[in-house]
Amino acid sequence: MQVSARNALKGKVKAIVPGSVNTEVTIEIASGVEVTSIITKSSADKLQLAEGKEVYAVIKSSDVILAVD
Template sequence: MKVSARNSLKGIVKTVTIGAVNAEISIEISDGVEITSIITKSSAEALGLKEGSEAYAVIKASDVILAID
């Protein structure tokens, strides 16, 4: 797999919640560290995502904004 995004984090799928249109997928990238993504239902099905399978969280963003109270 080659992608132009600089942040590609390999992990294990922890949860898959399929809705009518979208799916919520959580991937554990390190002990106790998870990333959650909302993708289309059809994409989740095409990728065959299921709990326990390996997957990559690929992050492509031009800005990361930080804030404090």
């Protein structure tokens, strides 16, 4: 796999919550460290996602905003 995005985090699918249009996918990238993504149901089906499957969370963003109280 080659992508231009600089941030690709390898992990395993921990949970899948399908909806009528979108699917919520939680990926464990390290013990106790999770990333959750909302993707289209069509994309989830094409990727044949299932719990335990190894995947990459590819993050492409021009801004990352941090905040504190």
